Amino acid sequence: MAINGDKVNPTSAAAVFISTATLRHLVTHASLIRHLHSTLSTDIQSPARHSHDTSPSSSLILMPSWSLSPSLPYVGVKLVTYHPNNSAVNLPGVHASYALFSSLTGQTLATMDATDLTLYRTSCISALASKFLSRENSKTLVMVGAGSLAPHLIRAHLAVRPGLKTVIIWNRTVRKAQCLVEKLQKESEFEGVIFESNGSLEEAVGLGDIVSCATNSEAPLVKGGELKEGAHLDMVGSFKPSMMECDDEAIRKGRVFIDNEAALVESGELVGAFERGVITRDNVVGDLVELIKGEKSGRISQEETTVFKSVGSAAVDLLTAQLVYETFMKNQVHG
Structure with missing residues (x-):
């Protein structure tokens, strides 16, 4: 797979953590819109999300996804908590983490704070x-x-x-x-x-x-x-x-x-x-x-x-995580 012509090997590096601050430097709305426009028709498997009520007003959501395409050799899952009353304490109602794995080897490639990713x-x-x-x-x-x-x-x-x-x-x-x-x-x-x-x-x-x-x-x-x-x-x-x-x-x-x-x-x-x-x-x-x-x-x-x-x-989460991860790895190589 490649971002802007730069190939990234998803099995060649240790797992990384990508913080919200880092994510904001890796993508723009314009770059993600272009990426989704060109990749959204990729063959991606996304079973129904799992949603569990953790209290009368809050919930936990699990969103798995994986690709059968050689251009997208990833498995990913987003874990989301939904707490709509958080506005009362000046916090977002949604918090999330994303785990990205290689579909070739199963190894963990990256975890990222997925609140902003969402x-x-x-x-x-x-x-x-x-x-x-x-x-x-x-x-x-x-x-x-x-x-x-x-x-x-x-x-x-x-x-x-x-x-x-x-x-x-x-x-x-x-x-x-x-x-x-x-x-x-x-x-x-x-x-x-x-x-x-x-x-x-x-x-x-x-x-x-x-x-x-x-x-x-x-x-x-x-x-x-x-x-x-x-x-x-x-x-x-x-x-x-x-x-x-x-x-x-x-x-x-x-x-x-x-x-x-x-x-x-x-x-x-x-x-x-x-x-x-x-x-x-x-x-x-x-x-x-x-x-x-x-x-x-x-x-x-x-x-x-x-x-x-x-x-x-979950398919769009996977494609967004792809852009974030591959841009991060490209920057690491060029840096």
Whole structure:
């Protein structure tokens, strides 16, 4: 396998630990989006994730994956803890570790703090979908939620839609949205982009060419009737049937795409819509791999509403870990 033309031998080195700080120096949202675009159609085996409730509000999730392709000789597993009440103590709700093994020898190649890995991969999948589904001339991004994933989603969407000039952030706690606006305004990479917060979700949604949602809401936030003509709705927050970030009308009026088939049984927006007869599974147009391969058409008009629902996958974790590990090893050789 190779990253940027540099071959990496996954059996030639001792196991390494890649910290969050190191990971942030190894990948950018743009580099990961390019990597996922070129590799997501690789033959990867990903059994259903294991999810165990460790308390009434928290859970442990195990996500294994491996590849049968010579270009991706890895086995990996992500271990995730979900504690939604962590915001009260100013901590992310999701923490994760990733273990990467050689599929050739079974030896451990790397362990890495996968909390940021998850943030990168989730946001970059949304942005990759947006590349196919949002309007190329999109000017306004509405970010629903101001948690740890929000700045990643903003960066990733800007990477594929550099014409975005305004980012509006809404959060249930208004001050949290304001703080994120203030933080992003100070960063030089966003020169020319206007950041603002809006306490009215209805008003904000109506302004968005792209509306991206990252919340753990169990009640619909985005109403389909408030989406502007030609909007693209991106949702990454819900991952179990009790959670939902939009109402049935948004699902009914949109051409719906998913990241993978797990969304059909895990996403509250879709599971609920199926149960209520709003749409059927056959109305889901396709998944991200089909878009990449050209087997399904993305946006087909400037006026249509598009919807992308992502629940995450072990396959994308493996590909992200590949980029992180191989870039790390390449840097070690060149260093």
